[in-house]
Amino acid sequence: MPTVEELYRNYGILADATEQVGQHKDAYQVILDGVKGGTKEKRLAAQFIPKFFKHFPELADSAINAQLDLCEDEDVSIRRQAIKELPQFATGENLPRVADILTQLLQTDDSAEFNLVNNALLSIFKMDAKGTLGGLFSQILQGEDIVRERAIKFLSTKLKTLPDEVLTKEVEELILTESKKVLEDVTGEEFVLFMKILSGLKSLQTVSGRQQLVELVAEQADLEQTFNPSDPDCVDRLLQCTRQAVPLFSKNVHSTRFVTYFCEQVLPNLSSLTTPVEGLDIQLEVLKLLAEMSSFCGDMEKLETNLRKLFDKLLEYMPLPPEEAENGENAGNEEPKLQFSYVECLLYSFHQLGRKLPDFLTAKLNAEKLKDFKIRLQYFARGLQVYIRQLRLALQGKTGEALKTDENKIKVVALKITNNINVLIKVTSDIKEFFFHCCSSYHYRQKRASEDTTSGSPPKKSSAGPKRDARQIYNPPSGKYSSNLSNFNYERSLQGK
Numbered sequence: 001m002p003t004v005e006e007l008y009r010n011y012g013i014l015a016d017a018t019e020q021v022g023q024h025k026d027a028y029q030v031i032l033d034g035v036k037g038g039t040k041e042k043r044l045a046a047q048f049i050p051k052f053f054k055h056f057p058e059l060a061d062s063a064i065n066a067q068l069d070l071c072e073d074e075d076v077s078i079r080r081q082a083i084k085e086l087p088q089f090a091t092g093e094n095l096p097r098v099a100d101i102l103t104q105l106l107q108t109d110d111s112a113e114f115n116l117v118n119n120a121l122l123s124i125f126k127m128d129a130k131g132t133l134g135g136l137f138s139q140i141l142q143g144e145d146i147v148r149e150r151a152i153k154f155l156s157t158k159l160k161t162l163p164d165e166v167l168t169k170e171v172e173e174l175i176l177t178e179s180k181k182v183l184e185d186v187t188g189e190e191f192v193l194f195m196k197i198l199s200g201l202k203s204l205q206t207v208s209g210r211q212q213l214v215e216l217v218a219e220q221a222d223l224e225q226t227f228n229p230s231d232p233d234c235v236d237r238l239l240q241c242t243r244q245a246v247p248l249f250s251k252n253v254h255s256t257r258f259v260t261y262f263c264e265q266v267l268p269n270l271s272s273l274t275t276p277v278e279g280l281d282i283q284l285e286v287l288k289l290l291a292e293m294s295s296f297c298g299d300m301e302k303l304e305t306n307l308r309k310l311f312d313k314l315l316e317y318m319p320l321p322p323e324e325a326e327n328g329e330n331a332g333n334e335e336p337k338l339q340f341s342y343v344e345c346l347l348y349s350f351h352q353l354g355r356k357l358p359d360f361l362t363a364k365l366n367a368e369k370l371k372d373f374k375i376r377l378q379y380f381a382r383g384l385q386v387y388i389r390q391l392r393l394a395l396q397g398k399t400g401e402a403l404k405t406d407e408n409k410i411k412v413v414a415l416k417i418t419n420n421i422n423v424l425i426k427v428t429s430d431i432k433e434f435f436f437h438c439c440s441s442y443h444y445r446q447k448r449a450s451e452d453t454t455s456g457s458p459p460k461k462s463s464a465g466p467k468r469d470a471r472q473i474y475n476p477p478s479g480k481y482s483s484n485l486s487n488f489n490y491e492r493s494l495q496g497k
Helices: 004-018 020-024 027-036 037-050 057-071 075-091 090-106 112-126 129-142 145-161 169-181 189-198 208-219 232-248 256-272 284-296 303-316 338-355 362-364 367-394 400-404 406-429
Strands: 337-339 482-484
Touching: 004 027, 004 037, 004 169, 027 037, 037 057, 037 075, 057 075, 057 090, 075 090, 090 112, 090 129, 090 145, 090 406, 112 145, 129 145, 129 169, 145 189, 145 400, 169 189, 189 208, 189 232, 208 232, 208 256, 232 284, 232 338, 256 284, 256 303, 256 337, 284 338, 303 338, 303 362, 303 367, 337 338, 337 367, 338 406, 362 367, 367 400, 367 406, 400 406
Parallel strands: none
Antiparallel strands: 337 482
């Protein structure tokens, strides 16, 4: 084993040789043997080996293996030095191997070391993006779980930081090709990360690119298979996939396939859905997603059948008025629950799909069913007006900090929801105009949930006209609001509650 003095002497021989450095193979071998020495010798070897690596191609394997030994040393300072120098080995056919090694090193628990690995990977990415991706995807497909997890997270966070000259069209095509291989077997979290990776690629931000992503999500969601509402994993997979698909839909990229599946397979089983997510109102979550997708639904094969399913589900959440006893009081002991959030989602979805079949209410329903619908609608509207008055009274005069309490935040959101429903019901009351009413008159906001729905600030004024290719996004309710409102006690206030 060489001493520190011997390492410095042979380093001097190589440094002074200039263009003839390749003739001093023995001197370089002494430096390679430094990895077998003590702490001081290893630190010097970690610096000297990469410096002269390119001059000795016949010793490339030995040099990389020696540096890799140093990357796995017990001394953290030696590991850090060795990792920092690894990009110098990333030349020609060696680059994919270096990328593979660095990807494996992502499993380190030392934060400084982890940052060095990230920086080294980014460095060689800029040298050869395709070669680096080869090493990364090799470990994602075949590496240990911790390496796979961190390699995916590296791609999801670092790709967007790379310049356009690195992420060329060919590189993006390679990312898509390799991602499809990984998507054949992924967890829910991994799927979300890969959708983040792919949706950030320039080549997939076009209409055809978004359509390609929707098809990928649909395949992941197993929309060709019969839905099993009692299988929590099946339910969770569908919701995860649909959440990823929703931002991709537009007037040119239709949600028809997803909306059809929800209407035919999910709505009929709404009450029997199971979920592994504790505390999640799974029924409301499904209805919110359906409402968001309904704006971009194209031509549907079984439109009338699916409208009937939506209509029947809507009736379930719009109760009939309670029967009156002789004394004018309710004959039943319990007052019907008015499920405002459910109705908001269903009414909106029903309206959006019904615009494609405007005679559904008047020509496709018999007189008795239409009369029943009107009665339920009027009863629900009366209860809604009471709740709106109660909310306004409770929020009257409150500004600033007073609106930031949990209770008042809920009331602010509830007021927005009930106002949404109120507009929908007013339109619905005129059956002939129901499916022709312009969506822009609704209180549905075009911004997604990133807008703070609990803010007490007044809404911004909209521009004179819609922007080109503006997407009308349904902003779903952020909570579940119900109220036990009596048919005969419409002037109750929130005082004393």
